[in-house]
Amino acid sequence: MEAIIAVLLILMIAGSIYTLHARDLLSAIVSYGIVGFALVIIFLFLKAPDLAIVQLVVEIITLIIMIAVIRNSSKEDLQERTTVKVEGVHYINLRSALYLLVTGILCIGLFYYFVKSIPGLEPFGVHTTRMATTYIEQGAELTGSANLVTGILFDFRGYDTLGEATILLTAVIGILTILRIKGKKV
Amino acid sequence: MKGMTVIVKKVTQLLCGIIFIFGIYIVLHGHLTPGGGFAGGTIIAGAFILLVLAYGDHIIHLRVRKEDSSRLESFAIFLFLAFALAGMFMIPSVFFSNYYPLGAVGELLSAGVIPLYNIFIGVEVAAALFTVFLAFVILKEEDK
Structure with a gap:
């Protein structure tokens, strides 16, 4: 897999x-x-x-x-x-070389610690927090929903769903507002 | 907006109802099988978008439909909020409490208010996506 x-x-x-x-x-x-x-x-x-x-x-x-x-x-x-051809002499820019060097060092450092931390993690699918354990074990009887995802989304985490719906509403209002301006003469 | 060729129109005629019914199924069975309001609402919006793309429509009709779907979206999210607020006046006085009887797990009519929330979210998502699509189509039509 x-x-x-x-x-x-x-x-x-x-x-x-x-x-x-x-x-x-x-x-x-x-x-x-x-x-x-x-x-x-x-x-x-x-x-x-x-x-x-x-x-x-x-x-x-x-x-x-x-x-x-x-x-x-x-x-x-x-x-x-989309690409621009630059005419003239090509030379190695000192500043971009410095950027590349710093980014490379940072990436290597992050990768080192990431690899080092993997053995300390739980295996995939094992939940560590107490809240998740409660949700999984008692979700079906507390919400009555056979699909655990919907049970959590609409019951335990109803605020999240309300936020998502509000984001969608705000996005539509924003799009309608922006596209309405087009008819005006500047 | 102009429609597409005869082939596209015929295929749309055959497929559109099935897509619509499938979206309704996903919304109504949100508390039993994978899916729910967001996924089902998007599928329903896809059925409407397919219809408009294949058959086309006059810009005046499109404007009216945009107003209608925008209004429907606001109404659906208002109902969602009203049902969540109704939990404040029930016995465990909590916002978003599940105040209807839960029923047996796995039945179609179970899980209290969750199916109702699913329906409202489904209508809201479908209307929102259709409104965005219509807004872009109308913008394109006005350019000509």
């Missing part, structure tokens, strides 16, 4: 790198879809069907909305070159 997830992660990284270097916006969006759909398969392998369903459908609708926005832009925008 871990090998398949590793392959999918490499595919996701390749997709996001291609997104940065794509020739036009449409192929950038399509290659960005690789990230989302690979994530769906990873969620299925990690036994999270709830997340997988939501991720799959949201990915499709986001893709449709993004393509609707892209098709709105003109042909010149789509064929605009």
Whole structure:
């Protein structure tokens, strides 16, 4: 299972790198879809069907909305070159070399401590906090819901769900407000 | 907005109802099987988006639909909040308390208020996504 997830992660990284270097916006969006759909398969392998369903459908609708926005832009925008060719002498910039060095040292240090901390963790799927134990053992009888995820989302953590719904409402209000300004003459 | 070809229209005609029913199933069985309000609402919104993309519509109709779905979304989140607030007036006076009888675990009518919350969230998510899509489509139409 871990090998398949590793392959999918490499595919996701390749997709996001291609997104940065794509020739036009449409192929950038399509290659960005690789990230989302690979994530769906990873969620299925990690036994999270709830997340997988939501991720799959949201990915499709986001893709449709993004393509609707892209098709709105003109042909010149789509064929605009994303990379710039610099003419002249190439030399190693001292400042960027310093940045690279510092970032490399930081990454190596973080990776070292990350690897060192892995043996101290519980195995995958074992919960350590007391609250999670209570939720898992008594969730079904306390909420009456056979699906534990929904039971936690709408009963124990009702505030979270209210927050999520409010975020969606605020996002829609923001989009409607921004798109309304367009008709005005400046 | 113009519709698409005959092939797309026919396939939409065959598929759209099934997608819609599947979304309703996911919302109603949210407390029994994986899924729930968010996933089911997104599927229902997808059915509506498919219809608009395949068949197209006049911009005036689209504007009316945008107003309607925006209003429906606000109404659904208001009902969600009202049912959560109703928990304050029940016996254990808690916001978001589960005050209906729980019933047997695994039945369709069980889990107290959770199915109702699922339905409200499903309507809210479907209306919100459809409103966003319609806003972009109308913006594109006005550009012409």
